[in-house]
Amino acid sequence: MSKPLSQVDLIREAFHYQSRFEGSTMVFKVDFPVTEDPLFPYLMKDLALLAQTGFHVVIVPGAKEWIDAVLREYDIVSSYSGNARITTEAAIPFVEMAAFHVATRFMTGLAAAHTDAVIGNFVRAQGLGITGGVDMAHTGAVKKIRIDSIKRILEQGMIPILPCIGWSSSGKPYNVPSDEIALAASAALGAVKLFIVSLGNKLNAESYAIPETVQREESGRIGRLSIQEAGAILEKNWKAPGADRGLEEISLALRACRQGVDRVHIINASEEGAVLRELFSNLGSGTMVYADEYESIRALKNADIQDILRLMEPLMQSGVLIRRSADDIQEKQADYVVFGIDAQIHACGALHEWGDNQGEIAAIATDPLYADKGLGRRIVRYLIDRAGKLRLRRVFVLTTHTQDWFESLGFKESTVESLPEKRRKTYDRSRMSKIFALDL
Ligand SMILES: CC(C)(COP(=O)(O)OP(=O)(O)OC[C@H]1O[C@@H](n2cnc3c(N)ncnc32)[C@H](O)[C@@H]1OP(=O)(O)O)[C@@H](O)C(=O)NCCC(=O)NCCS
Numbered sequence: 001m002s003k004p005l006s007q008v009d010l011i012r013e014a015f016h017y018q019s020r021f022e023g024s025t026m027v028f029k030v031d032f033p034v035t036e037d038p039l040f041p042y043l044m045k046d047l048a049l050l051a052q053t054g055f056h057v058v059i060v061p062g063a064k065e066w067i068d069a070v071l072r073e074y075d076i077v078s079s080y081s082g083n084a085r086i087t088t089e090a091a092i093p094f095v096e097m098a099a100f101h102v103a104t105r106f107m108t109g110l111a112a113a114h115t116d117a118v119i120g121n122f123v124r125a126q127g128l129g130i131t132g133g134v135d136m137a138h139t140g141a142v143k144k145i146r147i148d149s150i151k152r153i154l155e156q157g158m159i160p161i162l163p164c165i166g167w168s169s170s171g172k173p174y175n176v177p178s179d180e181i182a183l184a185a186s187a188a189l190g191a192v193k194l195f196i197v198s199l200g201n202k203l204n205a206e207s208y209a210i211p212e213t214v215q216r217e218e219s220g221r222i223g224r225l226s227i228q229e230a231g232a233i234l235e236k237n238w239k240a241p242g243a244d245r246g247l248e249e250i251s252l253a254l255r256a257c258r259q260g261v262d263r264v265h266i267i268n269a270s271e272e273g274a275v276l277r278e279l280f281s282n283l284g285s286g287t288m289v290y291a292d293e294y295e296s297i298r299a300l301k302n303a304d305i306q307d308i309l310r311l312m313e314p315l316m317q318s319g320v321l322i323r324r325s326a327d328d329i330q331e332k333q334a335d336y337v338v339f340g341i342d343a344q345i346h347a348c349g350a351l352h353e354w355g356d357n358q359g360e361i362a363a364i365a366t367d368p369l370y371a372d373k374g375l376g377r378r379i380v381r382y383l384i385d386r387a388g389k390l391r392l393r394r395v396f397v398l399t400t401h402t403q404d405w406f407e408s409l410g411f412k413e414s415t416v417e418s419l420p421e422k423r424r425k426t427y428d429r430s431r432m433s434k435i436f437a438l439d440l
Contacts, residue, residue: 014280019410021279022054024192025154029182029252031062031198031245034269035105043197044109046275047159051115056154058189059117059161060182063102067175070098081131083241087138087175095138095175099163106161117159122146123181125166125174140166140174142184150189179252187259190374194256194264195275201268202246203287209236225289230254253289260374262381264289297382300336300348305329308338308348311365320401321363322431336363337382339375346370349379351386356420357393359383364402380409388440395440398433411436 028047034040051057067085071078076091087095103119110117124144128136143166153160162185164178186194204220211232216222225233230250239247253264267274267286277285300308305326315321329336332352339347346367352360361383366376387395396414397406403413414437416427427433 010280017280018053021192022410023056023408025056025058025189026050026193026195027058027060027182027186027189027191028195028197028275029060029062029178030106030269032065032102033199034197035061035102037199037270039269039272040105041109041112042272043269043275044106045113046273048110048113048115049276050279051157051159056189057159058150058154058185058191059106059159060178060185061099061102061106061161061163062178063099063164064178066102067095067098070094070101080242081134081136084128084136084139084177085175086134086136089137092138092173092175096165096173099165099175103161103163110159115159116157117161118153119161119163120149120153121165121167122150122160122162123166123176123184125168125176127168127172127174138172138174140168140176142166142176142180143168145181145185145188147188150185179248183252183256183259186256186261190372191261192263193279194253194261195278196249196252196264196266197269197275198245198249198266199268199270201271201286202249203266207246208233211236222287225250225253225287227254227257227289227291230257230289250289257289257291260291262291262374262378297337297339297379300329300333300338302330302333304338304345305333307345308336308363308365311345311348311367312363315365321365322428324363337379337386339379347375347379349376349383351383351395353390353392354420354423357391358420358423359387359390359392359395360423361387361395361397364397376405377409380406384438384440393440394437396435396437398427398431398435400431400433403434403436406436409438411438 047057068078071091071094074094076094079086107117107119122145123142125140126143127140150160162181164176164181166174166176182194201221203222205216205222206220211229214222214225214229231254233250234247237247249266253266256264265278265286265288267278271285274285309326312321316323335350335352337349338345347365349364350362352362354360361380364376364379384395397411399406414435416424416435418437419427
Protein backbone atom coordinates (compact mmCIF):
# COMPACT_ATOMS: atom_id res chain seq x y z
CA MET A 1 0.00 0.00 0.00
CA SER A 2 2.70 2.43 0.96
CA LYS A 3 4.27 2.69 -2.49
CA PRO A 4 1.22 3.81 -4.50
CA LEU A 5 0.31 6.16 -1.68
CA SER A 6 3.70 7.80 -1.73
CA GLN A 7 3.45 8.16 -5.50
CA VAL A 8 0.10 9.86 -5.14
CA ASP A 9 1.56 12.12 -2.48
CA LEU A 10 4.38 12.98 -4.83
CA ILE A 11 1.95 13.81 -7.62
CA ARG A 12 -0.04 16.02 -5.24
CA GLU A 13 3.09 17.74 -4.15
CA ALA A 14 4.17 18.26 -7.76
CA PHE A 15 0.81 19.84 -8.65
CA HIS A 16 1.03 22.02 -5.58
CA TYR A 17 4.46 23.33 -6.53
CA GLN A 18 3.52 23.60 -10.18
CA SER A 19 0.58 25.90 -9.48
CA ARG A 20 2.58 27.85 -6.93
CA PHE A 21 5.58 28.50 -9.14
CA GLU A 22 4.04 28.61 -12.63
CA GLY A 23 5.30 31.73 -14.40
CA SER A 24 8.09 32.15 -11.85
CA THR A 25 11.64 32.52 -13.02
CA MET A 26 14.26 29.95 -12.10
CA VAL A 27 17.89 30.39 -13.05
CA PHE A 28 20.10 27.33 -13.61
CA LYS A 29 23.85 27.84 -13.33
CA VAL A 30 25.30 24.64 -14.78
CA ASP A 31 29.02 23.86 -14.47
CA PHE A 32 30.80 22.70 -17.60
CA PRO A 33 31.63 19.11 -16.43
CA VAL A 34 27.87 18.45 -16.18
CA THR A 35 27.66 18.73 -19.99
CA GLU A 36 30.04 15.76 -20.29
CA ASP A 37 28.09 13.57 -17.88
CA PRO A 38 25.96 10.74 -19.34
CA LEU A 39 22.95 12.17 -17.47
CA PHE A 40 23.23 15.59 -19.18
CA PRO A 41 20.56 14.80 -21.84
CA TYR A 42 18.16 13.85 -19.03
CA LEU A 43 18.87 17.11 -17.22
CA MET A 44 18.07 18.98 -20.44
CA LYS A 45 14.84 17.01 -20.77
CA ASP A 46 13.87 17.96 -17.24
CA LEU A 47 14.57 21.66 -17.86
CA ALA A 48 12.61 21.46 -21.12
CA LEU A 49 9.73 19.87 -19.22
CA LEU A 50 9.77 22.71 -16.69
CA ALA A 51 9.69 25.30 -19.47
CA GLN A 52 6.85 23.46 -21.22
CA THR A 53 4.89 23.37 -17.96
CA GLY A 54 5.02 27.16 -17.60
CA PHE A 55 8.09 27.77 -15.50
CA HIS A 56 10.45 30.47 -16.77
CA VAL A 57 13.78 28.70 -17.14
CA VAL A 58 17.01 30.64 -17.68
CA ILE A 59 20.32 28.82 -18.22
CA VAL A 60 23.78 30.16 -17.42
CA PRO A 61 26.40 27.65 -18.59
CA GLY A 62 29.78 27.61 -16.89
CA ALA A 63 32.60 27.08 -19.37
CA LYS A 64 35.79 27.33 -17.31
CA GLU A 65 37.25 23.87 -17.99
CA TRP A 66 36.40 24.03 -21.72
CA ILE A 67 37.96 27.49 -22.06
CA ASP A 68 41.11 26.14 -20.33
CA ALA A 69 41.21 23.23 -22.79
CA VAL A 70 40.72 25.44 -25.87
CA LEU A 71 43.39 27.92 -24.76
CA ARG A 72 45.80 25.04 -24.12
CA GLU A 73 45.03 23.63 -27.56
CA TYR A 74 46.00 26.97 -29.15
CA ASP A 75 49.05 27.43 -26.90
CA ILE A 76 47.66 30.46 -25.17
CA VAL A 77 48.86 30.71 -21.60
CA SER A 78 46.14 31.53 -19.08
CA SER A 79 47.24 33.56 -16.12
CA TYR A 80 45.11 34.49 -13.16
CA SER A 81 44.83 37.39 -10.79
CA GLY A 82 43.34 35.80 -7.69
CA ASN A 83 40.48 33.70 -8.98
CA ALA A 84 39.94 35.75 -12.16
CA ARG A 85 41.37 34.69 -15.49
CA ILE A 86 43.21 37.50 -17.26
CA THR A 87 41.66 37.40 -20.72
CA THR A 88 44.22 38.87 -23.08
CA GLU A 89 43.63 40.35 -26.54
CA ALA A 90 44.98 37.10 -28.02
CA ALA A 91 42.75 34.94 -25.81
CA ILE A 92 39.36 36.63 -26.17
CA PRO A 93 38.40 35.18 -29.62
CA PHE A 94 39.11 31.67 -28.30
CA VAL A 95 37.25 32.37 -25.06
CA GLU A 96 34.22 33.51 -27.10
CA MET A 97 34.45 30.42 -29.28
CA ALA A 98 34.66 28.14 -26.22
CA ALA A 99 31.83 29.90 -24.38
CA PHE A 100 29.51 29.64 -27.39
CA HIS A 101 30.46 26.03 -28.01
CA VAL A 102 29.38 25.17 -24.46
CA ALA A 103 26.15 27.14 -24.92
CA THR A 104 25.37 25.12 -28.05
CA ARG A 105 25.65 21.88 -26.06
CA PHE A 106 22.61 23.15 -24.16
CA MET A 107 20.90 24.08 -27.44
CA THR A 108 21.50 20.55 -28.67
CA GLY A 109 20.12 18.99 -25.49
CA LEU A 110 17.05 21.22 -25.58
CA ALA A 111 16.49 20.63 -29.30
CA ALA A 112 16.39 16.90 -28.58
CA ALA A 113 13.74 17.68 -25.97
CA HIS A 114 11.74 19.73 -28.52
CA THR A 115 12.24 23.02 -26.73
CA ASP A 116 13.29 26.30 -28.31
CA ALA A 117 16.20 28.13 -26.79
CA VAL A 118 18.01 31.36 -27.61
CA ILE A 119 21.67 32.08 -26.96
CA GLY A 120 21.87 35.83 -26.59
CA ASN A 121 23.89 38.93 -25.91
CA PHE A 122 21.90 39.64 -22.77
CA VAL A 123 24.80 40.78 -20.60
CA ARG A 124 26.14 44.33 -20.64
CA ALA A 125 29.64 44.23 -19.23
CA GLN A 126 32.41 46.57 -18.29
CA GLY A 127 36.11 45.80 -18.17
CA LEU A 128 37.80 45.29 -14.81
CA GLY A 129 40.53 47.61 -16.10
CA ILE A 130 43.76 47.71 -14.11
CA THR A 131 43.13 45.87 -10.86
CA GLY A 132 45.86 45.74 -8.21
CA GLY A 133 48.41 46.80 -10.82
CA VAL A 134 47.32 44.05 -13.26
CA ASP A 135 45.72 44.83 -16.62
CA MET A 136 42.68 42.52 -16.71
CA ALA A 137 42.25 43.25 -20.46
CA HIS A 138 39.10 41.45 -21.70
CA THR A 139 38.00 40.22 -18.25
CA GLY A 140 34.86 42.01 -17.22
CA ALA A 141 32.08 42.32 -14.70
CA VAL A 142 28.31 42.47 -15.21
CA LYS A 143 27.07 46.01 -15.64
CA LYS A 144 23.48 45.21 -16.47
CA ILE A 145 21.31 42.27 -17.46
CA ARG A 146 19.01 43.09 -20.36
CA ILE A 147 15.91 41.81 -18.63
CA ASP A 148 13.41 43.12 -21.18
CA SER A 149 14.93 40.97 -23.93
CA ILE A 150 15.12 37.95 -21.64
CA LYS A 151 11.51 38.39 -20.53
CA ARG A 152 10.32 38.60 -24.15
CA ILE A 153 11.95 35.23 -24.82
CA LEU A 154 10.56 33.69 -21.65
CA GLU A 155 7.07 34.91 -22.45
CA GLN A 156 7.23 32.92 -25.68
CA GLY A 157 8.00 29.75 -23.75
CA MET A 158 11.62 29.65 -24.89
CA ILE A 159 14.73 29.23 -22.77
CA PRO A 160 17.32 32.02 -22.82
CA ILE A 161 20.93 30.90 -22.51
CA LEU A 162 23.51 33.37 -21.20
CA PRO A 163 27.08 32.37 -22.13
CA CYS A 164 29.94 33.76 -20.03
CA ILE A 165 30.51 36.72 -22.36
CA GLY A 166 29.26 40.26 -21.90
CA TRP A 167 29.57 43.25 -24.18
CA SER A 168 30.30 46.90 -23.46
CA SER A 169 27.91 49.50 -24.89
CA SER A 170 30.32 49.90 -27.82
CA GLY A 171 30.27 46.13 -28.46
CA LYS A 172 33.61 45.15 -26.95
CA PRO A 173 33.47 41.57 -25.66
CA TYR A 174 34.47 40.63 -22.12
CA ASN A 175 34.80 37.29 -20.41
CA VAL A 176 32.55 37.48 -17.34
CA PRO A 177 32.49 34.71 -14.71
CA SER A 178 29.31 32.68 -15.12
CA ASP A 179 28.71 32.69 -11.34
CA GLU A 180 28.47 36.50 -11.53
CA ILE A 181 26.11 36.33 -14.51
CA ALA A 182 23.89 33.82 -12.68
CA LEU A 183 23.85 36.05 -9.60
CA ALA A 184 23.05 39.23 -11.52
CA ALA A 185 20.41 37.51 -13.68
CA SER A 186 18.70 35.93 -10.65
CA ALA A 187 18.53 39.28 -8.87
CA ALA A 188 17.48 41.31 -11.93
CA LEU A 189 14.81 38.84 -13.03
CA GLY A 190 13.44 38.45 -9.48
CA ALA A 191 14.08 34.69 -9.70
CA VAL A 192 12.34 32.66 -7.01
CA LYS A 193 15.08 30.08 -7.23
CA LEU A 194 18.66 29.76 -8.36
CA PHE A 195 19.95 26.24 -9.01
CA ILE A 196 23.69 25.68 -8.88
CA VAL A 197 24.20 22.45 -10.78
CA SER A 198 27.53 20.65 -10.64
CA LEU A 199 28.90 17.12 -10.34
CA GLY A 200 29.41 15.41 -7.01
CA ASN A 201 27.94 16.01 -3.61
CA LYS A 202 30.47 18.39 -2.19
CA LEU A 203 28.41 19.69 0.66
CA ASN A 204 28.57 17.02 3.30
CA ALA A 205 29.55 17.05 6.92
CA GLU A 206 32.75 15.08 6.26
CA SER A 207 34.23 17.71 3.97
CA TYR A 208 33.81 20.80 6.13
CA ALA A 209 33.67 22.03 9.69
CA ILE A 210 29.91 22.45 10.13
CA PRO A 211 28.20 24.54 12.83
CA GLU A 212 26.24 22.59 15.46
CA THR A 213 22.87 24.02 14.42
CA VAL A 214 23.07 22.49 10.93
CA GLN A 215 21.01 19.33 10.52
CA ARG A 216 22.80 16.47 8.80
CA GLU A 217 21.19 13.48 7.26
CA GLU A 218 22.39 9.96 7.92
CA SER A 219 24.33 10.02 4.67
CA GLY A 220 26.14 13.15 5.87
CA ARG A 221 24.27 15.25 3.31
CA ILE A 222 23.27 18.72 4.40
CA GLY A 223 19.73 19.32 3.17
CA ARG A 224 19.13 22.89 4.33
CA LEU A 225 21.20 25.86 5.35
CA SER A 226 19.94 29.21 6.55
CA ILE A 227 21.96 32.15 5.34
CA GLN A 228 23.44 32.49 8.82
CA GLU A 229 24.57 28.85 8.73
CA ALA A 230 25.95 29.26 5.20
CA GLY A 231 27.90 32.32 6.39
CA ALA A 232 29.23 30.38 9.39
CA ILE A 233 30.45 27.53 7.13
CA LEU A 234 32.30 30.02 4.95
CA GLU A 235 33.92 31.58 8.00
CA LYS A 236 34.95 28.28 9.62
CA ASN A 237 36.37 26.79 6.42
CA TRP A 238 37.90 29.79 4.72
CA LYS A 239 40.08 29.03 1.71
CA ALA A 240 41.61 31.33 -0.89
CA PRO A 241 39.25 32.15 -3.81
CA GLY A 242 39.37 29.40 -6.41
CA ALA A 243 40.66 26.78 -3.96
CA ASP A 244 37.39 25.01 -3.19
CA ARG A 245 34.36 24.86 -5.50
CA GLY A 246 32.06 23.67 -2.70
CA LEU A 247 32.75 26.83 -0.70
CA GLU A 248 32.37 28.95 -3.83
CA GLU A 249 28.95 27.43 -4.37
CA ILE A 250 27.90 28.27 -0.81
CA SER A 251 29.24 31.78 -1.25
CA LEU A 252 27.28 32.22 -4.50
CA ALA A 253 24.14 30.88 -2.80
CA LEU A 254 24.58 33.24 0.12
CA ARG A 255 25.06 36.27 -2.11
CA ALA A 256 22.00 35.35 -4.17
CA CYS A 257 19.84 35.04 -1.03
CA ARG A 258 21.09 38.41 0.14
CA GLN A 259 20.06 39.89 -3.19
CA GLY A 260 16.48 38.71 -2.84
CA VAL A 261 16.43 35.14 -4.20
CA ASP A 262 14.37 33.15 -1.69
CA ARG A 263 15.90 29.75 -2.25
CA VAL A 264 19.13 28.55 -3.79
CA HIS A 265 19.50 24.84 -4.48
CA ILE A 266 22.93 23.29 -4.85
CA ILE A 267 22.39 20.17 -6.91
CA ASN A 268 24.47 17.15 -7.85
CA ALA A 269 23.73 16.43 -11.53
CA SER A 270 25.14 12.92 -11.32
CA GLU A 271 21.96 11.88 -9.48
CA GLU A 272 19.21 11.27 -12.00
CA GLY A 273 16.26 13.65 -11.73
CA ALA A 274 18.04 15.69 -9.06
CA VAL A 275 16.45 18.98 -10.17
CA LEU A 276 12.91 17.60 -10.27
CA ARG A 277 13.33 15.84 -6.95
CA GLU A 278 14.62 18.99 -5.33
CA LEU A 279 11.88 21.10 -6.86
CA PHE A 280 8.84 18.88 -6.49
CA SER A 281 9.34 16.87 -3.37
CA ASN A 282 10.13 17.99 0.09
CA LEU A 283 12.65 15.20 0.27
CA GLY A 284 15.02 17.14 -1.92
CA SER A 285 18.31 15.76 -3.10
CA GLY A 286 20.76 18.63 -2.85
CA THR A 287 21.35 21.44 -0.40
CA MET A 288 18.95 24.31 -0.13
CA VAL A 289 20.23 27.65 1.11
CA TYR A 290 17.36 29.87 2.15
CA ALA A 291 16.92 33.47 3.14
CA ASP A 292 15.35 33.37 6.56
CA GLU A 293 12.28 35.49 6.09
CA TYR A 294 11.62 35.37 9.79
CA GLU A 295 14.76 37.37 10.30
CA SER A 296 13.31 40.49 8.73
CA ILE A 297 9.58 39.90 9.17
CA ARG A 298 8.21 40.41 12.66
CA ALA A 299 5.02 41.19 14.55
CA LEU A 300 3.74 44.76 14.56
CA LYS A 301 4.60 46.71 17.69
CA ASN A 302 2.67 49.68 19.03
CA ALA A 303 5.49 52.00 18.08
CA ASP A 304 5.27 50.83 14.42
CA ILE A 305 1.66 51.84 13.85
CA GLN A 306 2.48 55.37 12.71
CA ASP A 307 5.15 54.00 10.37
CA ILE A 308 2.77 51.64 8.62
CA LEU A 309 0.11 54.32 8.40
CA ARG A 310 2.69 56.49 6.61
CA LEU A 311 3.33 53.59 4.24
CA MET A 312 -0.38 53.09 3.60
CA GLU A 313 -1.53 56.73 3.49
CA PRO A 314 -0.89 57.39 -0.25
CA LEU A 315 -2.47 54.02 -1.07
CA MET A 316 -5.51 54.79 1.08
CA GLN A 317 -5.78 58.22 -0.53
CA SER A 318 -5.75 56.75 -4.03
CA GLY A 319 -8.29 54.10 -2.99
CA VAL A 320 -5.94 51.15 -3.56
CA LEU A 321 -6.23 50.21 0.11
CA ILE A 322 -9.29 50.76 2.27
CA ARG A 323 -8.91 53.42 4.93
CA ARG A 324 -7.76 52.24 8.36
CA SER A 325 -7.17 54.38 11.42
CA ALA A 326 -4.53 53.84 14.07
CA ASP A 327 -7.30 52.46 16.30
CA ASP A 328 -8.44 50.00 13.61
CA ILE A 329 -4.91 48.72 13.28
CA GLN A 330 -4.36 48.55 17.03
CA GLU A 331 -7.53 46.56 17.47
CA LYS A 332 -6.18 43.87 15.14
CA GLN A 333 -2.52 44.42 15.96
CA ALA A 334 -1.80 40.70 16.35
CA ASP A 335 -2.83 40.14 12.70
CA TYR A 336 -0.17 42.49 11.32
CA VAL A 337 3.43 41.83 10.39
CA VAL A 338 6.10 44.21 9.15
CA PHE A 339 9.24 43.82 7.09
CA GLY A 340 12.07 45.75 8.69
CA ILE A 341 15.54 46.47 7.43
CA ASP A 342 17.89 48.20 9.87
CA ALA A 343 15.02 49.16 12.18
CA GLN A 344 13.13 50.85 9.33
CA ILE A 345 9.82 49.43 8.19
CA HIS A 346 9.57 48.93 4.43
CA ALA A 347 6.53 46.72 4.01
CA CYS A 348 3.57 45.43 5.95
CA GLY A 349 0.65 43.06 5.70
CA ALA A 350 -2.00 41.30 7.76
CA LEU A 351 -3.85 38.01 8.00
CA HIS A 352 -7.37 38.31 9.39
CA GLU A 353 -9.28 35.17 10.37
CA TRP A 354 -12.94 35.17 9.41
CA GLY A 355 -14.07 31.72 10.48
CA ASP A 356 -14.89 28.85 8.11
CA ASN A 357 -11.15 28.09 8.23
CA GLN A 358 -10.45 30.98 5.91
CA GLY A 359 -8.08 33.91 6.30
CA GLU A 360 -7.92 37.23 4.50
CA ILE A 361 -4.56 38.60 3.46
CA ALA A 362 -4.87 42.37 3.60
CA ALA A 363 -3.09 45.70 3.97
CA ILE A 364 -0.12 44.57 1.90
CA ALA A 365 2.00 47.61 1.16
CA THR A 366 5.62 48.10 0.16
CA ASP A 367 7.64 51.28 0.50
CA PRO A 368 7.97 52.51 -3.15
CA LEU A 369 11.71 53.02 -2.59
CA TYR A 370 11.95 49.29 -1.95
CA ALA A 371 9.61 48.19 -4.74
CA ASP A 372 10.42 45.10 -6.84
CA LYS A 373 12.84 43.66 -4.30
CA GLY A 374 10.57 40.81 -3.30
CA LEU A 375 9.38 42.37 -0.02
CA GLY A 376 5.69 42.19 -0.90
CA ARG A 377 6.06 38.59 -2.07
CA ARG A 378 7.87 37.62 1.13
CA ILE A 379 5.22 39.18 3.34
CA VAL A 380 2.50 37.29 1.44
CA ARG A 381 4.42 34.00 1.68
CA TYR A 382 4.97 34.58 5.38
CA LEU A 383 1.24 35.14 5.88
CA ILE A 384 0.45 32.02 3.84
CA ASP A 385 2.81 30.05 6.13
CA ARG A 386 1.11 31.56 9.14
CA ALA A 387 -2.28 30.55 7.75
CA GLY A 388 -0.94 27.00 7.25
CA LYS A 389 0.22 26.87 10.87
CA LEU A 390 -3.23 28.06 11.96
CA ARG A 391 -4.60 25.13 9.93
CA LEU A 392 -6.66 27.39 7.70
CA ARG A 393 -7.79 25.74 4.49
CA ARG A 394 -7.80 28.81 2.30
CA VAL A 395 -6.53 32.37 2.15
CA PHE A 396 -8.14 35.05 0.05
CA VAL A 397 -7.55 38.65 -0.84
CA LEU A 398 -9.84 41.45 -1.99
CA THR A 399 -8.10 43.60 -4.55
CA THR A 400 -8.90 46.39 -6.96
CA HIS A 401 -5.46 46.98 -8.48
CA THR A 402 -3.24 43.99 -7.82
CA GLN A 403 -4.90 40.95 -9.32
CA ASP A 404 -2.03 40.12 -11.67
CA TRP A 405 0.43 40.23 -8.81
CA PHE A 406 -1.61 37.85 -6.68
CA GLU A 407 -2.05 35.57 -9.68
CA SER A 408 1.72 35.48 -10.05
CA LEU A 409 1.81 34.22 -6.45
CA GLY A 410 -0.51 31.33 -7.28
CA PHE A 411 -3.86 32.90 -6.30
CA LYS A 412 -6.88 32.14 -8.49
CA GLU A 413 -9.93 34.29 -9.10
CA SER A 414 -12.85 33.36 -6.88
CA THR A 415 -16.33 34.63 -6.00
CA VAL A 416 -18.01 36.65 -3.24
CA GLU A 417 -20.06 33.56 -2.45
CA SER A 418 -16.88 31.67 -1.55
CA LEU A 419 -16.08 34.13 1.25
CA PRO A 420 -16.83 33.19 4.86
CA GLU A 421 -20.25 34.44 5.88
CA LYS A 422 -18.95 37.14 8.22
CA ARG A 423 -16.78 38.60 5.48
CA ARG A 424 -19.52 38.38 2.87
CA LYS A 425 -21.61 40.65 5.07
CA THR A 426 -18.95 43.36 5.23
CA TYR A 427 -18.03 43.08 1.51
CA ASP A 428 -18.43 46.56 0.05
CA ARG A 429 -19.99 46.00 -3.39
CA SER A 430 -19.37 49.62 -4.42
CA ARG A 431 -15.58 48.99 -4.41
CA MET A 432 -16.09 46.10 -6.85
CA SER A 433 -13.01 44.38 -5.42
CA LYS A 434 -12.06 41.13 -7.07
CA ILE A 435 -11.54 38.08 -4.94
CA PHE A 436 -8.46 35.95 -5.35
CA ALA A 437 -7.89 32.86 -3.27
CA LEU A 438 -5.31 30.19 -2.62
CA ASP A 439 -6.17 26.75 -1.27
CA LEU A 440 -3.68 25.57 1.30
C1 LIG B 1 1.71 45.10 -4.81
C2 LIG B 1 2.91 45.46 -3.96
C3 LIG B 1 2.66 45.03 -2.51
C4 LIG B 1 4.15 44.73 -4.53
O1 LIG B 1 5.24 44.95 -3.67
P1 LIG B 1 6.77 44.67 -4.10
O2 LIG B 1 7.53 44.48 -2.84
O3 LIG B 1 7.23 45.70 -5.05
O4 LIG B 1 6.56 43.30 -4.87
P2 LIG B 1 7.61 42.18 -5.30
O5 LIG B 1 8.99 42.73 -5.29
O6 LIG B 1 7.35 40.98 -4.46
O7 LIG B 1 7.12 41.88 -6.78
C5 LIG B 1 7.44 42.79 -7.79
C6 LIG B 1 6.82 42.37 -9.11
O8 LIG B 1 5.41 42.55 -9.04
C7 LIG B 1 5.01 43.46 -10.08
N1 LIG B 1 3.90 44.28 -9.56
C8 LIG B 1 3.94 45.20 -8.60
N2 LIG B 1 2.69 45.74 -8.46
C9 LIG B 1 1.90 45.11 -9.32
C10 LIG B 1 0.52 45.22 -9.65
N3 LIG B 1 -0.26 46.10 -9.07
N4 LIG B 1 0.02 44.40 -10.60
C11 LIG B 1 0.82 43.51 -11.23
N5 LIG B 1 2.14 43.36 -10.96
C12 LIG B 1 2.67 44.16 -10.03
C13 LIG B 1 6.24 44.29 -10.36
O9 LIG B 1 6.21 44.86 -11.63
C14 LIG B 1 7.32 43.24 -10.24
O10 LIG B 1 7.33 42.46 -11.41
P3 LIG B 1 8.68 41.80 -11.96
O11 LIG B 1 9.14 40.86 -10.86
O12 LIG B 1 8.22 41.09 -13.19
O13 LIG B 1 9.61 42.93 -12.17
C15 LIG B 1 3.23 46.98 -3.99
O14 LIG B 1 3.32 47.40 -5.34
C16 LIG B 1 2.21 47.83 -3.30
O15 LIG B 1 2.44 48.24 -2.16
N6 LIG B 1 1.07 48.11 -3.99
C17 LIG B 1 0.01 48.89 -3.44
C18 LIG B 1 -0.80 48.18 -2.38
C19 LIG B 1 -1.57 46.99 -2.89
O16 LIG B 1 -2.05 46.96 -4.01
N7 LIG B 1 -1.71 45.96 -2.04
C20 LIG B 1 -2.39 44.74 -2.38
C21 LIG B 1 -3.80 44.74 -1.93
S1 LIG B 1 -3.91 44.12 -0.29
